[in-house]
Amino acid sequence: MKQWKFTDVLVTIMVGIVFGVIMKFWDDFYTLIKPILPTMRQLLYGMWFMVGPFAFLLIRKPGAALLASLAGAGLSAFIGHGVQVLMYGFVQGLMAELLFAAFRYKRYNIVVAGLAGVMSCLGSFLLDLYYGYADLEAWALVVKYGLRTISAFVFTGVFAYSIIKALEATKVTTLIRPVSPDEYKHLD
Amino acid sequence: MLEWFAPQRITWLHRANPAWKGLLMFLVMLVLFFSRDLAxxxxxxxxxxxxxFVFSGFARRKLLLLCLPFALTFLSSSLTLALFGKGEHVLWQWGIVKISEESVRSGLIIGMKSLAIGLVSLVLLLTTRPVLLFYALMQQFRFPARFAYSFLAxxxxxxxxxEEWQTRTHALKVRGIAFSKGVKGVYERLKLYSVPLFAQSIRRAQRMAVAMEAKQFRMNQPRTYYYETSYSKIDAYLTAYVCGSLLVALLMPEPFR
Known part of the structure; x- marks a missing residue:
């Protein structure tokens, strides 16, 4: 059941790329509010962590989070966000992946998805630390990354989970998941 | 739109092996990413x-336009750090805003970093066709065909x-959907857009995967390639250029620092 089929690969990468497109539109919105509302922009930052956990909740196979995250970052790099987004995509995807692995890829609920987002957020913090975005006064550092963590949990946990629920209602997930009533029990 | 991104003339840079060029530019990016040395x-x-500007084969006017977003990033990211960055030698303070020598420096560093990485990325993007990049990755770096073809597809x-995104925007407008304010509005927007977008994309991707397999695409079999890529003398020149640039930047004499 955990074996990857070609369909899974293509769908995972497609999900990553659709997120890349959404992130592009999101980014325009974000650039607009960036100078006016610095706190607001951290609250919307969770969007960047959604792709990995979302793909895992959809495909439910080891490696889905990392692959989708890389695909999304790849698209972002192609449309001109700079090659460094590949690093962010890789690290954020990897951190989410590690969390799902810690639960042996068997938990698909809100809390686990949200925690995966928080792990991605931690990954982005570590990269920011090296890049230099984190050279802030202590209070500003706490506000910035505190808000980002909350946002990560809300976007990857609550939002991603409920969008997946809605997708399940459209029956599109039956195309890619082997159906077993046992799996549906985990969701309730 | 895509024609706009076609170069005026093909330079030697376009003929370098795409995967090798990608690797070199990625390495330069990595060095920049972890560097804290402004000079x-x-x-x-x-x-x-x-x-x-010299070798990409694009007109100066276009290049300046393409560099504009990076200049904006330079401004916004360096400004935040300069205003709220940590530092001891305070130059000016007003409420929560504190400008110090260190914060100005870290603002400058991050702004220059974004700009430099942006330029390095543009060198790669403007002289490389994505299709050839993936073909070269498969042939020269043994990148798995299943990922490369999936990405290209x-x-x-x-x-x-x-297009679907725009259709959705129009549909929501016609139906007179009014979004709530605040976080709830963000959620509504996200859900109303992403559910149909993902449902359609997943269906399409699944159909495409089935079609590719029906045409005998196999994940783990040796294969031949429609576009053949290889190394050439140009790759040696490019490598020398990149090494040279890093060395000169590292060995900059003291007065220029």
Whole structure:
């Protein structure tokens, strides 16, 4: 059941790329509010962590989070966000992946998805630390990354989970998941 | 739109092996990413800025336009750090805003870093065709064909995704949907857009995968390639250029620092 089929690969990468497109539109919105509302922009930052956990909740196979995250970052790099987004995509995807692995890829609920987002957020913090975005006064550092963590949990946990629920209602997930009533029990 | 991104003339840079060029530019990016040396970053930015304007084969006007977003990033990211960055030697303070020597420096560093990485990325993007990049990755770096072809196939669907996005915007407008304010509004927007977008994309991707397998695409079999890529003398020149740029930037004499 955990074996990857070609369909899974293509769908995972497609999900990553659709997120890349959404992130592009999101980014325009974000650039607009960036100078006016610095706190607001951290609250919307969770969007960047959604792709990995979302793909895992959809495909439910080891490696889905990392692959989708890389695909999304790849698209972002192609449309001109700079090659460094590949690093962010890789690290954020990897951190989410590690969390799902810690639960042996068997938990698909809100809390686990949200925690995966928080792990991605931690990954982005570590990269920011090296890049230099984190050279802030202590209070500003706490506000910035505190808000980002909350946002990560809300976007990857609550939002991603409920969008997946809605997708399940459209029956599109039956195309890619082997159906077993046992799996549906985990969701309730 | 895509024609706009076609170069005026094909230079030697376009003929370098795409995967090798990608690797070199990625390495330069990595060095920049972890560097905290302002002089080093400035020198690298100049090297690759010059490289872009002389060898990319694009008109100066277009290049300036393409560099504009990076200039904006420079401003916004350096400003935040300069105003709220940590530092001891305070120059000016007003409420929560505190400008110090260190914060101005870290603001400058991050701004220059974004600019330099942007220029390095542009050198790669403007002189490389994505299709050839993936073909070269498969042939020279043994990148798995299942990921490369999936990415290329999904890339072709991007215009459809954007079109669907616009259709959705129009549909919501016609139906007179009013979004709530605040976080709830963000959620409503996200859900109303992403559910149909993903449902359609997943269906399309699944159909495409089935079609590819029906045409005998196999994940783990040796294969031949429609576009053949290889190394040439140009790759040696490019490698020498990149090494040279890093060395010069590292060995900058003291007075210039």
């Amino acid at each position: 080093f970053i400035v020198v690298i930015a100049c090297w690759y800025g010059g490289f872009l 999904a890339l072709r669907l991007v215009p459809i995704v954007i």
